[in-house]
Amino acid sequence: MDEPTQQIKIPAGFRFAGVHCGLKRNPNKEDISLIVCDAPATAAGVYTTNKVFAAPVRWDRSRTPSDKIRAVITNSGNANACTGEQGEKDCAEMAAIVAEHVGASAEDVLVMSTGIIGVHLPMEKIRAGIANAASQTGVEAPAFIAAARGILTTDNGKKTTSRTATVDGRTFQIAGMCKGAGMIAPNMATMLGIVLTDAPLSVEQAQSLLSSVADETFNCIRVDGHMSTNDTLLLLASGAEGGPALTDSQLAELRSEIKDACEEMAKLIPADGEGATHLIKIDVEGCATAADAKKIAIEVADSPLVKTAITGGDPNWGRIVSAVGYAGVTFDPLKLELRLNDILLYQEGTPVKFEAKTVSTSIKENFETHVQLTLFEGDAKARVWASDLTVDYVKFNADYST
Numbered sequence: 001m002d003e004p005t006q007q008i009k010i011p012a013g014f015r016f017a018g019v020h021c022g023l024k025r026n027p028n029k030e031d032i033s034l035i036v037c038d039a040p041a042t043a044a045g046v047y048t049t050n051k052v053f054a055a056p057v058r059w060d061r062s063r064t065p066s067d068k069i070r071a072v073i074t075n076s077g078n079a080n081a082c083t084g085e086q087g088e089k090d091c092a093e094m095a096a097i098v099a100e101h102v103g104a105s106a107e108d109v110l111v112m113s114t115g116i117i118g119v120h121l122p123m124e125k126i127r128a129g130i131a132n133a134a135s136q137t138g139v140e141a142p143a144f145i146a147a148a149r150g151i152l153t154t155d156n157g158k159k160t161t162s163r164t165a166t167v168d169g170r171t172f173q174i175a176g177m178c179k180g181a182g183m184i185a186p187n188m189a190t191m192l193g194i195v196l197t198d199a200p201l202s203v204e205q206a207q208s209l210l211s212s213v214a215d216e217t218f219n220c221i222r223v224d225g226h227m228s229t230n231d232t233l234l235l236l237a238s239g240a241e242g243g244p245a246l247t248d249s250q251l252a253e254l255r256s257e258i259k260d261a262c263e264e265m266a267k268l269i270p271a272d273g274e275g276a277t278h279l280i281k282i283d284v285e286g287c288a289t290a291a292d293a294k295k296i297a298i299e300v301a302d303s304p305l306v307k308t309a310i311t312g313g314d315p316n317w318g319r320i321v322s323a324v325g326y327a328g329v330t331f332d333p334l335k336l337e338l339r340l341n342d343i344l345l346y347q348e349g350t351p352v353k354f355e356a357k358t359v360s361t362s363i364k365e366n367f368e369t370h371v372q373l374t375l376f377e378g379d380a381k382a383r384v385w386a387s388d389l390t391v392d393y394v395k396f397n398a399d400y401s402t
Contacts, residue, residue, distance in 0.1 A: 008141040008162045011173040011198035013038050013238025015137035018146030021129025023077030023115070023122065032129035033074040033150030035194065036102050036137050041238045043069035043110065044206035046214045048231035054081035055091040056111040060232060063107060065207040070104035072194060072234060074112040074151045075126055076179070081117040081229040090121045097127055101134035112192050112232050114179065115153050148177035151192050155179050159268040165199070165257040167250045172199040172241055176261050178218075178233075180269040191218060191269060193233040195261060199254055200239035200246065209255050210235040217262040220294075221270050222301040222386040267385050271367075276387035278310050279368045285381040286374045292329040293382035299327040300371060300384075307389035310369050315359035317345040324373060331375045339372040 010016075014037060018030035045064035047057050063069075073094055080087045095109040102109075113121075137143065148158040162175040178193035201209070214233055235258075246254060271279040282300050287293035300306055303323045309316040317338055324336065338346035341362040345354055363369050369388075 008144060008160065008175065009164055009173045010139060010141060010144055010162070011175055011196045011238060011240070013041065013198050013240030014196055014236070015139055016143040016147040017133040017137045018143075018148070018150030019129055019132045019136070021075075021132065022125040023075060023129075029152075030146055030150035031076045032126070032133050033076070033147040034098065034130065034133040034137060035072040035147060035196070035236070036134075037070050037236065037238055038240070039238065040068040040070060040108070041236045042067045042201050042203055042206045043237075044203070044210040044235045045110075046210055046218075046233045048229060050229055050231075052082065052229050054079055054113060054117075054230045055083060055087040056080060056113045057230060057232060058088070059091050059095065060110045060112070060234070063110065064234070065203040066108070067203050068108050069110060069236060070108045071098050071102050072110045072112065072236070073098045073130060074114070074192065075121070075129070076113075076151055076153050077115040078113060078119055078121050079115045079117045079230050080113040080121050083118065083120050086120055090123055090126075093123060094121075094126060094130065097130045098134070101130065110234060112151070112230070112234075114151065114192055114230055117229060144175065144177075151177065151179045153179065156272050159265055159272070161261045161264045163257055163261055165197075165254055167199075167246070167253045170241070170243055170250075172197055172254065174257055174261050176265050178265045178269065180272075191231050191233070193218060193262075193265060195233075195235045195258060196238070197236075197254070197258065198238045198240040200241070200243060201235075201237035202245065205246070205251055206235050206237055209251070209258065213255065213259045213262050216259060217266040220297075220382070220384045221266050222298065222384060270385045270387040276393070277367075277390055278363070278388040280307075280310055280371060280386045280388060281368060282371045282373070282384045282386065283381065284373045284375070284383075286376045286378060287329070287331070287380040287382075288378040290380040290382055292331075292377075293380050294384065295329055296324050296327040296373065296375075297382050297384035299323045300373070301386035304389050307386070310363060311388040311390050313360040313364040315340055315343075315345060315354070315356055315363065317351055320371060320373070321346055331377050335376040337374040337376070339370075341366070341370050342372070
């Protein structure tokens, strides 16, 4: 997961810091992350659809899209969710403190939080942490990495990406960071993500681009089917590379690069699922509609019986095809086809002869398991990534807050 520091290309117009303020027990782990925009930036957001949502989600949702965002402040270790009026006040205070340090209005600062829910923020620690972060922002990769570590909770390591987009001879940088390992289900999850670019984007372009890309990437990952209170995905465009506004074709090229960046980060989340030993790629093809394909993929991804079969290296075709059958999608079961790691297991309503030991070995010896389902009802398709389900996941979440 760790990208070498020298390979991370930072978009112009942003500064970063990550510091420890005492929210995490380990003093060597950052728990405050600060991103500062040198000038007002265009920002868009996509958020949890859970009706129970955290104070920072309410704050950011009412302030995006915008063309005047100056900073994003994140704390990890405490979600500031289900914290009532005090949580709303604490969120607003975080924005106000950052605004004072960067010479902006609190309305132009976005806030994210992640961690344990139902516990009030220790604002004395956070005030000191923000001041510390604001005093040491930098533009180089180490500062970016420190900020990326500052948003993590149960993750095994930072989740970052960067790439260069060349659009009609113009060069733009894209960089991203995200976190998430458990409580993961569309739409998004206990997931925070930030995508940065120095390309010029209007408010309308940024929001449309982010919403569509999220549907194809972060909304296609599963760990445990549990939707979080804090999911937030932000896109910030500084426009620092200058030049005219992007044409529709240029925007499409940039979108392709941003989608690739988001897909790369999204896959890292189920790959790092709490206790996970496999990343499961589920491709459903030949459906009447894309919605049908995605419904089937999600049912397969969320089935604990499918997940545990993958954990044990069991090519249990029955668990997979039965999950397809209860997805609520109309199809002819006598046409259904299933391949596991490119090996045909099931065709035309019945299992075919296959060497179970060979398939089992292919599962056990590879981190990624590929489930391919074809329904022969149309041309629509969908892809979902999921983690398997292990004893370690149960142990971790049984002990998480105690």
